[in-house]
Amino acid sequence: MKGKTKTLTEQVRKALLALPDTVLMKTLAEWLDGADEHLQYLDWTDEYRYALGYRVQSDKTETIYASFDELAERESDACASWIVPNTETVRAILGNFSTEQFYHAIIDLAGNGLRDLAYEESWGSLPSAASDGYDFMRGLTVHLRYKALPQPELGRIFFPKPATRKRKPMNPSNSGIPNWCLRPPRDPESTAPLEPHMAADMTKLEQPHTDEIAEER
Numbered sequence: 001m002k003g004k005t006k007t008l009t010e011q012v013r014k015a016l017l018a019l020p021d022t023v024l025m026k027t028l029a030e031w032l033d034g035a036d037e038h039l040q041y042l043d044w045t046d047e048y049r050y051a052l053g054y055r056v057q058s059d060k061t062e063t064i065y066a067s068f069d070e071l072a073e074r075e076s077d078a079c080a081s082w083i084v085p086n087t088e089t090v091r092a093i094l095g096n097f098s099t100e101q102f103y104h105a106i107i108d109l110a111g112n113g114l115r116d117l118a119y120e121e122s123w124g125s126l127p128s129a130a131s132d133g134y135d136f137m138r139g140l141t142v143h144l145r146y147k148a149l150p151q152p153e154l155g156r157i158f159f160p161k162p163a164t165r166k167r168k169p170m171n172p173s174n175s176g177i178p179n180w181c182l183r184p185p186r187d188p189e190s191t192a193p194l195e196p197h198m199a200a201d202m203t204k205l206e207q208p209h210t211d212e213i214a215e216e217r
Contacts (some may be wrong), residue, residue, distance in 0.1 A: 001100055009103045015144035016095060016106070021087040023147055027091065029050065031113030038115050045112075053085035053093050053104045100168040107133070110140055117143075 019027060035045045046068065056065045060078040065071040071080050085093075097105065111118070111126035111133070118126065121143075124135025 001103065002132075005132065006099050006105065007072065008134060008141070009099050010106060011146065012110075012137055013094065013097075013099075013102050015141050015148070017091065018148045019144065020148070025084075025090065026088055027144075027147065028109075030108050034113035034115065035109060038112050041148070046104065048109045049082065050159040053089045055085075056080045057083050105126060107137065107140075111136065114140070114143075181199045195216070 013040070016024070016027070032045060032048060035048060036042060039045055050067060056071050057063065057067055058065070058071060058075050058078045059082050060075060063074070064083060065074065065080075068080065071078060094102070094106070107127055118124075118136060118139065121139060125131035125133060125140030126136050127133025
């Protein structure tokens with residue numbers, strides 16, 4: 001296995017294990033369902049389930065077997081159901097896989113389970129004898145990291161946490177910036193030039209009353 005393949009495989013494993021428990025189990029179940037739809041034989045997807053710790057329980061005797069082959073040897077005419085492992089077991093299995101085991105079991109499962117999504121979002125070719133699958137594994141890693149983010153609940157909006165930095169309060173008196181007083185706009189009619197007699201009256205009003213000032217002194 002090439003070094004780059006190992007690196008990308010471990011990135012996928014890290015992103016997958018970073019999912020919350022419920023999201024992890026739901027994600028794997030969706031991959032298995034998707035693989036059931038795309039693969040020709042269910043026996044092939046059975047191998048994925050065995051690798052993840054799924055077991056087979058006889059509907060007749062309720063005995064649990066490691067595989068359908070073992071069930072057929074003991075109870076040839078019995079029907080059976082899948083026993084889903086708990087989250088701790090799944091996490092332990094995923095964490096204990098060697099890089100090569102994870103690549104062949106989980107990356108391959110994701111490739112078959114997310115075939116439609118990978119095509120729609122242009123993740124690139126799936127890992128195979130004809131393709132290294134590097135672009136696919138990068139797209140898968142981004143997809144898993146997004147699923148790990150808190151998702152908004154129905155009727156609620158998720159906002160990122162505010163930054164911890166605090167902005168210093170602005171002090172207008174020390175800022176050196178002049179304070180401007182905004183006034184309502186003047187009536188356009190008031191901007192028209194004054195009539196001569198009105199201008200004269202305004203001049204008289206603006207002149208100080210010198211006689212009154214002299215009397216006060």
